Amino acid sequence: MSKKIVVLGAGTGGTIVSNNLRRHLPADWEITVIDRDDHHIYQPGLLFVPFGMQKPGTLVKSRKKYLMPGVTFVMDEITHIDPEKREVKTTNHRFPYDFLVISTGCRVSPEENDGLMDAWGKNAFSFYFLDAAIQLQKRLKEFNGGKLVMNIAELPFKCPVAPIEFVFLADWYLKNRGIRDKSQIELVTPLPMAFTKPKAAAVFTESAREKNIRITTSFELNMVNGKEKYIESVQGDKVSYDTLVIVPTTVGDSVISNSGMDDGIGYVPTHQNTLKALKHEGIYVLGDATNVPTSKAGSVAHYEADVVVFNIMAEIHGVKPEEIYDGHSTCFIVYSKGTSSLIDFNYKIEPLPGQYPMPKLGPFSLLKETKMNWYGKLGFEALYWNVLLAGRHLGAPPTLVMAGKHVG
Ligand SMILES: Cc1cc2nc3c(=O)[nH]c(=O)nc-3n(C[C@H](O)[C@H](O)[C@H](O)COP(=O)(O)OP(=O)(O)OC[C@H]3O[C@@H](n4cnc5c(N)ncnc54)[C@H](O)[C@@H]3O)c2cc1C
Structure with a gap:
């Protein structure tokens, strides 16, 4: 009988994790990702809309189009998670699972x-x-x-x-x-x-x-x-x-609290290094839906996706999940139209000055306003749609790298 992984939410984290799992797992593992609509929004671009720097229509693309063949996309409202029965209910269906990935993000209210x-x-x-x-x-x-x-x-x-x-x-x-x-x-x-x-x-x-x-x-x-x-x-x-x-x-999605799985404000209590749900077996959580103490950011969802895939693969092979994730987060900070700064940090290490991603070469500068960082911010949109969502690697690990950072 086929084995089932169900991914809740086809935003940044859910899309990356689904594509990445598809690449790693044989065809007898079914991967189903559920979202309420087919409109994937590039959220970093929302910042530019008020200033007339980005056309709203360019920010929205079909979720389905960014999921690999072999990932089943279901458009439906997720209404309940039953971790004991290992089953998810939507308005129209029921989905039993062997592993569940929660990537339902958060809701502005x-x-x-x-x-x-x-x-x-x-x-x-x-x-x-x-x-x-x-x-x-x-x-x-x-x-x-x-x-x-x-x-x-x-x-x-x-x-x-x-x-x-x-x-x-x-x-x-x-x-x-x-x-x-x-x-x-x-x-x-x-x-x-x-x-x-x-x-x-x-x-x-x-x-x-x-x-x-x-x-x-x-x-x-x-x-x-x-x-x-x-x-x-x-x-x-x-x-x-x-x-x-x-x-x-901002709160977690209501399906989390309605299923009695939240921390009081709608987020799933999550192990901050393995990304496994603290109270339930077979469930991993990533992105804005977790309660781990790092930024709620797309870069975080991206790094976490690598760890979730690694640990699900480990469990499938009978190995304990590893405590890999370190709270790594990377963010451009726009200073004006034409300049930006950049920060890279984790749970323990604060943003430091230096070069990123390559020591001495950069081309980006940390904690510094530069034109090159601005080009990085602009270029990130194409990278997001064409490389990151596909779950492809750029050779960098999901954890913080100290090379290029100036300490002290
Ligand atoms: C203005 C703005 C600027 C930002 N800029 C940056 C930036 O520069 N860099 C950066 O790294 N991050 C940035 N972010 C944050 C980033 O976009 C989010 O952190 C990231 O998208 C989180 O990914 P996620 O998968 O956890 O959630 P999301 O991408 O939000 O996906 C969650 C998905 O779950 C679905 N869902 C939830 N509940 C249900 C349900 N009950 N039934 C069906 N579907 C459901 C939703 O429809 C959604 O598609 C920005 C965000 C905003 C708002």
Whole structure:
């Protein structure tokens, strides 16, 4: 009888893992990947939409087209996971499995934030999903000066550098339109600093200071008042705005909590090195759906996919899964149209200066604003669609490499 691997979610992580497993497993292993729609969105490109730097239509492609022959794509809503019976239910079917991979990502939920829906589309916007990013583009075009506030409602949220990139790009955009001197830009974050890692946060804070961008830290959002145009923290502090751009509260997909498998906010408790679900046999988790303490980022899903494939293969061959994953994450940070920085770090090692991926040669520079990094950011889109989603390797391991990094 054939053996079955079921992959939940055909986004970044689910697509890579499915293709990679197909390459490694003989044909008697069935690989089925389930997603609610056939629209794979290149999420890093959402950042550029509000500034008119990316056409929204170019960001969306068919999920099915990026899955290898031999991977079955099912378009359906996943409604329940039964880890005891080893079965997944969708609206229309049941899928028994030998191994399950959960890559259902996370969900941006503006309705979770008090007052936000009243202000939504009037003076409160976002760029974390496509319709919102298009709406924000219109608002920015009409923006003729005033106070632009970028707020992160709550931790955790995906792509922790995106709000920093947004305020840097807003500075470039408003300068370009000749209205920067009539505008104030402020980043309001629940973090105690601009980013999760102190050394990189200090570099970003200095860049923000040079760009005259204010950063307000440790601000836990309590409510949005769209009528009087301010946000208020749990402690009662208020920040006024003319245009609010927000990363709303982010939670794991409801199928995780409805199946009683979550950590309280919808994420699956996951071993941070093997990526195996902590409470269930035969289940691996990757990408934004995990609760491992690293960034919720596409690069993370990509590195994790390699580890998940390795460990499923190990288990199939009767070997214990290995504690390989080290929290590795790599992110470009756009500074303006034409320059970008780059960070590479893991659970233990903070972003360091240096060259990437090759010592001395680079061509990219770590923790430094360069034109070459910008080309890297732009080129990444083609790499994503044509190389990474296919589960192909670029010769690099999924874990952090110290070569090229300047310590001390
Ligand atoms: C504005 C923005 C900028 C970003 N920039 C970067 C960047 O520069 N670099 C970077 O590395 N990362 C970036 N990211 C983050 C990156 O896109 C995500 O971390 C990555 O896509 C996570 O992959 P994933 O597979 O975990 O989830 P996703 O790619 O989101 O896939 C999850 C899939 O599961 C499906 N699904 C969930 N629940 C169900 C259900 N119940 N039934 C059926 N289907 C379901 C969804 O439809 C979805 O397709 C950015 C994100 C945003 C929003």
